[in-house]
Amino acid sequence: MAAADQDFYRVLGVPRTASQDEIQRAYRKLARESHPDVNKDPAAEERFKAISEAYGVLSDPDTRRRYDAFGPDFRQVPEDVDPETWRRARAGAGAGARAGSGAGAGGGRGGVGPDIDVDDLLGGLFGGRGGAGSRGRRTGPGWGAVPGADQEAEVELTVEDAYHGTRRTLTLTSASGTRSMEVTIPAGVTDGQRIRLAGQGGRGSDGAPPGDLYLIVRIARHRGYRLEGRDLYVELRLSPWEAALGTSVAVTTPAGEVKLTVPAGTSSGRRLRLRGRGLPNPRGQPGDLFAEARIMVPATPTEAERELFERLAAVSEFDPRRRR
Amino acid sequence: MSYALVRARRLDLDQFAAAAGLHPELIRRFVALGILDAERDPGGRLWFRPAQLAAVARIQRLRAGFALNYAAIGLVTDLLDQIAALQATVRTAGRRER
Numbered sequence: 106m107a108a109a110d111q112d113f114y115r116v117l118g119v120p121r122t123a124s125q126d127e128i129q130r131a132y133r134k135l136a137r138e139s140h141p142d143v144n145k146d147p148a149a150e151e152r153f154k155a156i157s158e159a160y161g162v163l164s165d166p167d168t169r170r171r172y173d174a175f176g177p178d179f180r181q182v183p184e185d186v187d188p189e190t191w192r193r194a195r196a197g198a199g200a201g202a203r204a205g206s207g208a209g210a211g212g213g214r215g216g217v218g219p220d221i222d223v224d225d226l227l228g229g230l231f232g233g234r235g236g237a238g239s240r241g242r243r244t245g246p247g248w249g250a251v252p253g254a255d256q257e258a259e260v261e262l263t264v265e266d267a268y269h270g271t272r273r274t275l276t277l278t279s280a281s282g283t284r285s286m287e288v289t290i291p292a293g294v295t296d297g298q299r300i301r302l303a304g305q306g307g308r309g310s311d312g313a314p315p316g317d318l319y320l321i322v323r324i325a326r327h328r329g330y331r332l333e334g335r336d337l338y339v340e341l342r343l344s345p346w347e348a349a350l351g352t353s354v355a356v357t358t359p360a361g362e363v364k365l366t367v368p369a370g371t372s373s374g375r376r377l378r379l380r381g382r383g384l385p386n387p388r389g390q391p392g393d394l395f396a397e398a399r400i401m402v403p404a405t406p407t408e409a410e411r412e413l414f415e416r417l418a419a420v421s422e423f424d425p426r427r428r429r
Numbered sequence: 430m431s432y433a434l435v436r437a438r439r440l441d442l443d444q445f446a447a448a449a450g451l452h453p454e455l456i457r458r459f460v461a462l463g464i465l466d467a468e469r470d471p472g473g474r475l476w477f478r479p480a481q482l483a484a485v486a487r488i489q490r491l492r493a494g495f496a497l498n499y500a501a502i503g504l505v506t507d508l509l510d511q512i513a514a515l516q517a518t519v520r521t522a523g524r525r526e527r
Contacts, residue, residue, distance in 0.1 A: 140494045142487050142509060153494070250450050251493075252486040297520035309486070313450070316483070321520065 113159035113172060121173070125166065132160040141307050145257035147318065148278045150307045250313030256306040257299075260290065261323045264330050264337070267294050268359035268384055275320075288320065293385040295335060296324040329357060335384040335392025340399055341377065343367065348400045356396055358382055365396055373400045438479055439468070445477040449485045456485070464488060464503040 114121050117131045135156045139149040162179075163169045171179040174188035182191065260273055270292035276285045290300065299319045306316030324332055331338040339356055347354075351369035355362045358379075365377060375398045383392025403410060446453040459465035460475060465484055467475045484506070491502050 136494055140490070142490055142494075157494070251489045252482060254487065254490060255483070295521075297517075313486070316486075 111155060111159075112177075113163050116155050116159040117163065125164070128160070128163050132156060132164070136160075141254035141256070145255070145319075147256045147258055147307075150254070150256070151278065250309060250311040252313045253307030253309040253316040255316040255319060257319045257321055259321045259323050260288075260300075261325050262290065262294070263325055264327045264332060264384075265359045266290065267322070267324050268292065277318075290320075290322070291387060293335070293387045293391070294322045295384065296322060296332060298322045330359075332384070335386055337383045337392060337394045339394065339396050341365070341367070341396040342399050342401050343371065345400055345402060348372065348398065356394075358394055359384075363394075367398070371398045373398055439476045440479060442475045442477075445475075445481070448479075449482055451485065459485070459488065459499070462499050462503060464499060464506060 114123070117128060117135065119127050119131045123131070136153065138144060139152040139156065141150045141153055144153075161168075162172050168179070171182070175182045175186075175191060258275065258277065260275070262271065271290050273288050273290060274285055275288055276283060286302075286305070288300075288302065294300070299321055302318040302320065304315050305318035308315050329339055337358070339358070341354065341356065343352070343354075347367065348371045349369065351371070352367050354365050354367055356365045356379075357363075360382070363379060363382065365379070367377065371377075377396045377398070379394040379396070381391045382394035385391045406414065440448065442453050442456060446456045449456065456465070457475065460467045465477075465481060465488070467477050467481070469475055487506060487509075488499075488502055491497055491505055492499075495505075497505065
């Protein structure tokens with residue numbers, strides 16, 4: 106058991122002195138957060154099992170007392186063992202067992218309680234006891250096999266990954282431990298899309314089938330591109346004379362550079378569409394690529410530029426604020 | 430691309446109960462309480478889609494995890510379904526505004 110070496114109090118986040126009330130409150134709160142049907146994170150399943158196991162032990166005053174006395178192995182300690190005797194027997198088991206037993210036998214029972222042979226005790230610890238009784242109650246309240254819950258995990262992709270498709274190695278922490286799997290992400294996934302990995306979700310109990318794992322695709326922000334569905338938007342920076350006279354510009358797309366013809370008389374905000382150059386669509390029309398014109402002027406024009414702009418200003422009758 | 434037309438597989442009460450590992454009467458009660466969807470044919474027999482097995486598993490887990498009664502489970506599963514639908518909307522639509 107993965108949870109066996111964990112401290113049950115720490116799992117529930119309560120001090121060892123916590124009242125039964127506090128233990129119940131802590132458990133209810135944690136259970137609400139990490140129940141596999143509420144929290145889709147694959148790691149939540151393991152957390153839920155751990156807190157359930159901790160609560161199963163600490164909620165019952167009797168098993169809690171035994172857990173406090175004997176520690177995580179308390180299930181292996183026979184029911185009728187007195188904690189004091191146990192502690193003493195454990196301490197003496199290494200060196201002074203012989204001497205101690207001699208003195209004890211001579212003086213009768215003394216305050217020691219029931220007469221216990223150290224060998225019997227250790228035999229119980231390593232022998233076949235324990236198991237049977239404690240294992241059965243962990244399965245659930247009288248039900249047979251229950252299939253596992255569906256889980257969700259996010260994968261972040263770059264725009265280029267979404268365009269070309271990619272392979273990812275996922276590392277998931279779940280109740281069955283940490284596992285890695287190689288996932289092929291097809292070309293043309295969109296932001297927010299879910300990829301179903303059948304049978305990779307939460308484990309079912311008693312051999313029931315597991316749930317599915319859904320990968321939610323997140324496409325990371327990109328310096329050059331803005332994405333709307335499958336349409337890609339790129340900024341197209343133009344000088345005033347390029348915008349006025351028209352030009353040909355190289356635009357970077359996920360598939361490589363594309364020559365774009367900017368018609369004369371292009372103002373800021375005009376969108377030039379490259380049909381089908383957006384993200385591919387495995388089931389239909391690919392998205393488009395839109396180059397959005399943005400006219401830039403030199404922040405500090407040279408003397409010559411300044412002169413030419415002044416002449417243009419004197420000659421031109423163009424008024425961008427006049428409604429046509 | 431072409432897809433074959435497949436008649437949806439459905440299970441009767443006994444088949445479904447056996448697949449879920451539960452007593453048919455308990456399944457019938459889930460349906461009566463409105464926490465499990467089933468179709469009723471003209472003869473009054475209940476029919477289930479195999480996907481409903483996951484719904485039954487969720488009912489069992491919620492009951493075991495929170496000690497909920499079946500009325501409360503109905504509320505919780507409805508809310509969880511609504512949240513899932515909202516999250517799906519946010520996931521696809523909300524991202525567009527960036």
